[in-house]
Amino acid sequence: MKDSSNKTIIPAGELEDWQSWQPRELLPSLATLTPGDLARLVVKARGPMVSPASLEERLQSGALPEPEPEVFHVEPMPEPLSSEEPEPEPPAYPTAAELEAIHQDAWQSGYQAGHEAGLVTGKEEGLALGLAEGREAARETFQAAWEPLRQLSGEFAASLSRLEEALAPELLTLALTFAERLVGEHLACRPNAIEAMLREALASLPATLAQGRLRVNPADLEVARNFLETETPETMWQWIEDPAIERGGCLLETPQLRLDLTLASRKAELLAALPGGTDDDAGL
Numbered sequence: 512m513k514d515s516s517n518k519t520i521i522p523a524g525e526l527e528d529w530q531s532w533q534p535r536e537l538l539p540s541l542a543t544l545t546p547g548d549l550a551r552l553v554v555k556a557r558g559p560m561v562s563p564a565s566l567e568e569r570l571q572s573g574a575l576p577e578p579e580p581e582v583f584h585v586e587p588m589p590e591p592l593s594s595e596e597p598e599p600e601p602p603a604y605p606t607a608a609e610l611e612a613i614h615q616d617a618w619q620s621g622y623q624a625g626h627e628a629g630l631v632t633g634k635e636e637g638l639a640l641g642l643a644e645g646r647e648a649a650r651e652t653f654q655a656a657w658e659p660l661r662q663l664s665g666e667f668a669a670s671l672s673r674l675e676e677a678l679a680p681e682l683l684t685l686a687l688t689f690a691e692r693l694v695g696e697h698l699a700c701r702p703n704a705i706e707a708m709l710r711e712a713l714a715s716l717p718a719t720l721a722q723g724r725l726r727v728n729p730a731d732l733e734v735a736r737n738f739l740e741t742e743t744p745e746t747m748w749q750w751i752e753d754p755a756i757e758r759g760g761c762l763l764e765t766p767q768l769r770l771d772l773t774l775a776s777r778k779a780e781l782l783a784a785l786p787g788g789t790d791d792d793a794g795l
Contacts, residue, residue: 704759705731706738712763712770713742724749726762735761 605613705727716723720743727735729752739748756762760773 702730703734703738705734705761708759708761708772709735709738709763710742712761712772715768715770716763716765717767720746720765722747722749722766724751724764726751726753726756726764728752728756728758728760729754730758731761 723746725735725739725748727750732750732752736748736750739746753762757774760775760777762773763770
């Protein structure tokens with residue numbers, strides 16, 4: 512490998528007055544160097560190797576200008592910082608008076624907070640207890656006031672039931688009597704009222720009826736005859752007057768069936784349908 516440096520290596524024999532030095536030792540004495548000393552330094556730093564004797568002769572003969580001395584400003588080295596950190600000051604402990612004041616403040620704050628919490632809790636518990644006691648007292652008062660009314664209501668219901676049982680026959684007799692009077696007045700006002708009864712009877716008979724027998728009150732015979740001859744002209748009827756049959760009723764007989772449409776039979780059916788009614792009540 513070829514050395515790219517153009518500087519000549521100075522043999523050790525050509526070096527004069529060589530000694531080791533440090534930059535710190537050299538810098539303060541640069542101003543006192545002679546031109547020969549400076550030349551030696553320049554030769555060492557830059558140019559080709561020239562003997563110090565020839566360089567000094569050139570300087571003395573004027574062939575080389577005498578270099579102006581360079582002035583170096585050397586700043587003093589800063590003092591090393593101390594690695595020791597300052598010790599922290601010890602904490603200041605409270606005095607007895609301060610401790611007592613802290614104790615009093617804490618006690619007062621705790622007492623005040625506990626007092627307020629106790630008031631709120633006591634108020635809520637007292638309100639709940641008061642409401643429960645009030646409800647219980649109201650319930651007992653209501654029960655005491657309601658008990659006589661409950662007994663009175665039971666006695667009234669029992670009395671009403673006994674009264675209904677006692678009055679039922681009389682009320683039924685009264686109702687039937689009233690109904691009979693209404694029927695009598697209705698027949699007196701409408702002599703042809705038996706036609707409605709006969710129309711219902713024909714609905715229960717066969718469509719073609721050869722013969723039949725009708726037993727009616729003499730007062731209803733003419734109306735019944737005219738109606739049946741008009742409605743069933745193909746049927747041969749036998750007319751029988753029966754004063755025992757109340758007006759408005761009839762007894763219709765055919766070879767296939769027998770229809771009792773008298774008021775007595777209808778009243779018996781009504782009594783049998785009513786609660787507690789029997790066939791014995793038909794004679795009322």
